[in-house]
Amino acid sequence: MVKLTTEVIEVIKKQKPLPIATTDNTGKPNVVFVGMWKFIDDETILIVDNFFKKTAANLKMNPRLAMVAYDGESSKSYQIKGTVDYLEKGDQYQEAKAMADSKKLPGKAAVIVHIEEVYDAVYGPHAGDRIA
Numbered sequence: 400m401v402k403l404t405t406e407v408i409e410v411i412k413k414q415k416p417l418p419i420a421t422t423d424n425t426g427k428p429n430v431v432f433v434g435m436w437k438f439i440d441d442e443t444i445l446i447v448d449n450f451f452k453k454t455a456a457n458l459k460m461n462p463r464l465a466m467v468a469y470d471g472e473s474s475k476s477y478q479i480k481g482t483v484d485y486l487e488k489g490d491q492y493q494e495a496k497a498m499a500d501s502k503k504l505p506g507k508a509a510v511i512v513h514i515e516e517v518y519d520a521v522y523g524p525h526a527g528d529r530i531a
Contacts, residue, residue, distance in 0.1 A: 400442040400481075401514050401531045407477050408438060414468035419446065421457035421464050429453045435498050439491075439511070447495040448485075448508040458485045458510060466512075467520055476520035477530075484511040 403411075411417070416432035423429070431454050435447035448455055458464065462483045469476040486492045486509040499506030517531035 401517055402441045403479075403514060403517065403531070406475070407479075407517060407531075408441065410470045410473070410475050410477055411444075411466075411468040411479070412438075413470045413472075417446075417466055417468065419454070419464050419466045421454050422461055423453075423457050424460045429457055435495075435502070435504070437498070442514050444481075444512040444514070445491060445495060446510040446512060447499050447504075447506055448510055449499055449504045449506065451507065455485065455508065458483055464510075464512060469520070474521060478518040478520040479512075479514055480516040480518075481512045481514045483513070485509075486511060 416434045417436060418430055418432050420428060420430040433446050435449060437445050439445050464483055465478060465480045467478045491509045491511055495509035496506035516529060519525045519528045519530055
């Protein structure tokens, strides 16, 4: 796994909602916005599955996702890629369910993202460069 810098974490925290992309086993892409998520630590993000359909199916057959965040104030943007655990029981699931319950939303699963790659995603000569 890769540790995120404070700068990358702050940019991601400002991205609301957070877009995540998945693919099925044929490579067909899917992208959704998520509003319920939190950092577990600087290598791991917990996403709450409230209403995933295609996303949940994709993650079960191909447990990888990508996300992108942009901060207009600093003009910084990062793309994050990682592998996931799709959990429908256990402590992290209970944490996700509690987050959902607090907003009176369904909490179907916890998606635990193990960050593996970070890229510069702002326009310019370094766009697409891997930074971690």
